[in-house]
Amino acid sequence: MQEIERLVQLLARLPGLGPRSARRAVLMLIKRKESLMQPLAMALAEAADKIRTCTTCGNLDTSDTCAICRDPTRDQTAICVVEQVGDLWALERTGVFRGRYHVLGGVLSAIDGVGPEDLNIAALLARVGPDHPVQEVILATNLTVDGQTTAHYVTERLEPSGVKVSRLAHGVPVGGELDYLDDGTLATALKSRQLV
Amino acid sequence: MQEIERLVQLLARLPGLGPRSARRAVLMLIKRKESLMQPLAMALAEAADKIRTCTTCGNLDTSDTCAICRDPTRDQTAICVVEQVGDLWALERTGVFRGRYHVLGGVLSAIDGVGPEDLNIAALLARVGPDHPVQEVILATNLTVDGQTTAHYVTERLEPSGVKVSRLAHGVPVGGELDYLDDGTLATALKSRQLV
Numbered sequence: 480m481q482e483i484e485r486l487v488q489l490l491a492r493l494p495g496l497g498p499r500s501a502r503r504a505v506l507m508l509i510k511r512k513e514s515l516m517q518p519l520a521m522a523l524a525e526a527a528d529k530i531r532t533c534t535t536c537g538n539l540d541t542s543d544t545c546a547i548c549r550d551p552t553r554d555q556t557a558i559c560v561v562e563q564v565g566d567l568w569a570l571e572r573t574g575v576f577r578g579r580y581h582v583l584g585g586v587l588s589a590i591d592g593v594g595p596e597d598l599n600i601a602a603l604l605a606r607v608g609p610d611h612p613v614q615e616v617i618l619a620t621n622l623t624v625d626g627q628t629t630a631h632y633v634t635e636r637l638e639p640s641g642v643k644v645s646r647l648a649h650g651v652p653v654g655g656e657l658d659y660l661d662d663g664t665l666a667t668a669l670k671s672r673q674l675v
Numbered sequence: 676m677q678e679i680e681r682l683v684q685l686l687a688r689l690p691g692l693g694p695r696s697a698r699r700a701v702l703m704l705i706k707r708k709e710s711l712m713q714p715l716a717m718a719l720a721e722a723a724d725k726i727r728t729c730t731t732c733g734n735l736d737t738s739d740t741c742a743i744c745r746d747p748t749r750d751q752t753a754i755c756v757v758e759q760v761g762d763l764w765a766l767e768r769t770g771v772f773r774g775r776y777h778v779l780g781g782v783l784s785a786i787d788g789v790g791p792e793d794l795n796i797a798a799l800l801a802r803v804g805p806d807h808p809v810q811e812v813i814l815a816t817n818l819t820v821d822g823q824t825t826a827h828y829v830t831e832r833l834e835p836s837g838v839k840v841s842r843l844a845h846g847v848p849v850g851g852e853l854d855y856l857d858d859g860t861l862a863t864a865l866k867s868r869q870l871v
Contacts, residue, residue: 480736482722489715494703495696496689504689506761508719509726509735516723519685523716526678526701527708539705540676565702 483509535606537582537599539564547571547579554578556614558606560633562586562621570619578617581606586625587632598629600636607640618646679705731802733778733795735760743767743775750774752810754802756829758782758817766815774813777802782821783828794825796832803836814842 483505491501508516532538533545540546547553557578561567567580583598607613616637620626634644650668651660660668679701687697704712728734729741736742743749753774757763763776779794803809812833816822830840846864847856856864 480742482718482725482737483735486715486718486722489711489718490689492711493686493692493700495700496691500691502761502764504691505722506735506759507690509722512723515685515688516719519682520716520719520723522678522682522685523704523712523719526682526705527712527716529678530705539679539702541678546676563702565698568698 535602536580537564537584537602538567538580552577555612557617558603558613558615559617559619560603560630561619562626562629566619566621576617578615581616583620583629583633586620586623586629588625595632595636600633603633604636604640607637607642609640613642615643615645618644622649731798732776733760733780733798734763734776748773751808753813754799754809754811755813755815756799756826757815758822758825762815762817772813774811777812779816779825779829782816782819782825784821791828791832796829799829800832800836803833803838805836809838811839811841814840818845 486505486508487498487501490496490504491498493501496504508519529541530539531541531543533540533548534543535548536545538545538547542549554577557576558581559567559570559576559578560581560583561570562583562585564582567582570576570580581599581603583600583603585593585598587593587595587598603616607616616633618630618633620630620633630646637644648671649664650671651657651664655664657665682701682704683694683697686692686700687694689697692700704715725737726735727737727739729736729744730739731744732741734741734743738745750773753772754777755763755766755772755774756777756779757766758779758781760778763778766772766776777795777799779796779799781789781794783789783791783794799812803812812829814826814829816826816829826842833840844867845860846867847853847860851860853861
């Protein structure tokens with residue numbers, strides 16, 4: 480049954496699945512051959528064939544120059560900078576931001592040996608040049624040490640362009656209870672308190 | 676990006692993955708297009724095409740009459756009855772049992788409307804007839820109410836054949852600490868105590 484074993488091994492490499500759950504997944508796939516296994520095989524092959532990275536912003540789409548960069552109804556004056564495509568998806572799900580994005584493809588990290596040249600920063604600088612409509616760059620990197628270091632670095636690199644740079648608000652999450660919050664978040668929320 | 680959305684939806688149906696981890700999985704797949712996404716698409720298509728159910732025992736394999744049923748080195752006098760193919764795999768991993776298997780395909784369940792005719796029981800009875808070499812049937816259904824009901828039912832149905840019927844030992848799991856065991860397991864282990 481090397482076909483099954485191979486399938487288990489491949490599935491076990493996905494995040495969130497280990498060998499045991501991969502085995503369960505394979506059994507489920509075999510049970511639902513027509514409704515799940517064959518459609519999944521086709522969807523994977525199709526996505527592998529069609530999906531490419533937008534050379535403008537780093538987003539993933541079936542067309543280079545992705546749907547967001549092409550959409551004329553989106554605000555061309557604002558760019559939201561994120562670490563990964565998954566962050567872009569998360570922001571898109573909120574439906575609040577109607578500008579465009581820029582995906583860095585990671586964060587600066589001395590430990591992992593990731594330097595500025597490894598990130599999609601040069602392309603960002605090219606998008607805020609004098610003949611471009613961008614007025615504001617919103618930094619939406621994660622609130623981790625590396626994410627904040629990266630935001631800091633990008634801010635410095637953007638300075639000569641004169642573009643306005645902002646970052647996401649930090650504070651108590653919606654629905655968050657103070658008693659369960661970590662001290663860092665609580666301290667930030669207190670320092671960034673706003674007049675009502 | 677309907678290709679990505681479709682892939683997320685299909686992956687989210689696998690056990691152990693929800694929408695969020697499916698999204699992470701898709702991003703990982705796209706990043707490892709050559710090493711993971713395309714091989715997975717091919718492995719799925721191949722498995723969907725080749726894997727079938729053994730008409731003798733209910734195991735999954737690329738050939739009907741599976742490799743275990745065909746293997747002449749395996750003991751033909753013992754059949755181990757399991758609920759699902761996953762249980763067969765778990766027993767095979769131990770390497771202890773060298774007989775053959777019979778997969779019921781489920782358990783009797785009044786709530787889920789599963790009756791004897793929905794399980795692979797008739798085929799089991801056919802395998803223990805007078806002109807067959809089987810001397811012992813080992814019941815390895817789960818220690819759940821339904822699993823035990825099913826074992827009981829199968830035992831009754833096997834009675835006329837005169838074959839020896841046994842079941843897996845129940846007791847303290849290897850490495851198990853008494854203090855953390857449920858009362859039922861502990862009571863069973865006490866009742867089934869063995870002389871040393």
